[in-house]
Amino acid sequence: MTTEITPTVSATIPAPATPYQGDIARYWNNEARPVNLRLGDVDGLYHHHYGIGAVNHEALGDPEHSEYEKKLIAELHRLESAQAEFLLDHLGPITADDTLVDAGCGRGGSMVMAHQRFGCKVEGVTLSATQAEFGNGRARDLRIQDHVRSRVCNMLDTPFEKGSVAASWNNESTMYVDLHDLFAEHSRFLKVGGRYVTITGCWNPRYGQPSKWVSQINAHFECNIHSRREYLRAMADNRLVPQTVVDLTPDTLPYWELRATSSLVTGIEEAFIESYRDGSFQYVLIAADRV
Ligand SMILES: C[S@@+](CC[C@H](N)C(=O)[O-])C[C@H]1O[C@@H](n2cnc3c(N)ncnc32)[C@H](O)[C@@H]1O
Numbered sequence: 001m002t003t004e005i006t007p008t009v010s011a012t013i014p015a016p017a018t019p020y021q022g023d024i025a026r027y028w029n030n031e032a033r034p035v036n037l038r039l040g041d042v043d044g045l046y047h048h049h050y051g052i053g054a055v056n057h058e059a060l061g062d063p064e065h066s067e068y069e070k071k072l073i074a075e076l077h078r079l080e081s082a083q084a085e086f087l088l089d090h091l092g093p094i095t096a097d098d099t100l101v102d103a104g105c106g107r108g109g110s111m112v113m114a115h116q117r118f119g120c121k122v123e124g125v126t127l128s129a130t131q132a133e134f135g136n137g138r139a140r141d142l143r144i145q146d147h148v149r150s151r152v153c154n155m156l157d158t159p160f161e162k163g164s165v166a167a168s169w170n171n172e173s174t175m176y177v178d179l180h181d182l183f184a185e186h187s188r189f190l191k192v193g194g195r196y197v198t199i200t201g202c203w204n205p206r207y208g209q210p211s212k213w214v215s216q217i218n219a220h221f222e223c224n225i226h227s228r229r230e231y232l233r234a235m236a237d238n239r240l241v242p243q244t245v246v247d248l249t250p251d252t253l254p255y256w257e258l259r260a261t262s263s264l265v266t267g268i269e270e271a272f273i274e275s276y277r278d279g280s281f282q283y284v285l286i287a288a289d290r291v
């Protein structure tokens with residue numbers, strides 16, 4: 001008797017490249033915070049990034065109202081999706097024949113949005129088998145699995161052909177890797193004339209060194225936040241020339257101030273709010289041309 005085996009992500013998980021990557025894979029495999037799942041449940045787009053834009057206080061209404069918490073969750077989610085839309089705005093002209101790469105794709109919310117906007121293929125890589133299965137499940141639910149695919153793969157060592165990708169991004173996933181290694185890999189698989197975009201938190205060299213708040217964020221997420229200077233230097237060294245740099249710090253503060261009032265707080269809100277306010281930490285978008 002033969003048993004048919006349906007290939008799943010977990011059947012083909014590569015060994016972590018380093019012990020640290022094993023730690024990060026475990027971290028995301030075990031992550032199930034309500035602040036992420038309940039926001040994703042609003043419309044089926046699951047994000048692991050933060051929000052930008054003004055809070056719509058009119059839509060929120062009276063905090064004493066029984067529906068207020070539900071509206072608050074919908075509002076936080078709207079701001080997180082607005083962040084992803086802003087990133088996609090900077091990818092340049094993408095056609096349905098193009099392939100995009102989401103490096104550190106999480107549960108795949110941004111990938112679905114990119115496919116819905118451009119009609120193109122979107123390939124995502126994450127260290128977490130749980131996340132890749134989740135993202136592929138959502139793609140199947142939406143019947144876009146031919147176009148949107150997540151896999152367990154180190155973003156520093158991907159299977160994408162040299163020069164085959166029209167645009168790629170990291171949405172809050174650069175703080176887990178060495179930036180020179182990361183940009184060398186994007187530069188390899190991007191077409192000349194292609195576009196790279198990141199939205200990230202970075203420490204501000206004007207402050208001096210990483211503040212205690214930045215250290216607290218690193219410890220909370222087991223990550224290693226880089227400085228703004230490091231981004232620009234590593235891009236320049238890898239044929240990525242910044243076309244647009246936007247300081248999104250003032251645009252993300254309202255999200256954090258609202259989140260701090262919700263029942264879904266995780267305890268990291270103070271560190272983000274204080275570091276954005278004291279200037280030690282910045283939320284930035286950098287869009288670069290592959291030259
Ligand atoms: C904060 S989440 C961001 C997820 C997604 N970009 C989003 O906006 O929802 C960080 C992601 O980076 C991924 N990651 C970290 N290091 C990685 C690596 N070396 N290779 C691939 N993915 C990595 C994690 O697995 C996780 O999916």
Ligand SMILES: CC(C)=CCC/C(C)=C/COP(=O)(O)OP(=O)(O)O
Nearest residue numbers: 033035036047048049172200201221
């Ligand atoms: C800007 C910086 C420094 C980001 C660090 C990376 C990170 C963990 C992002 C959000 O993930 P999440 O959505 O899972 O976090 P949370 O549970 O806090 O919403």
Ligand SMILES: [Mg+2]
Nearest residue numbers: 035036048049
């Ligand atoms: Mg979140």
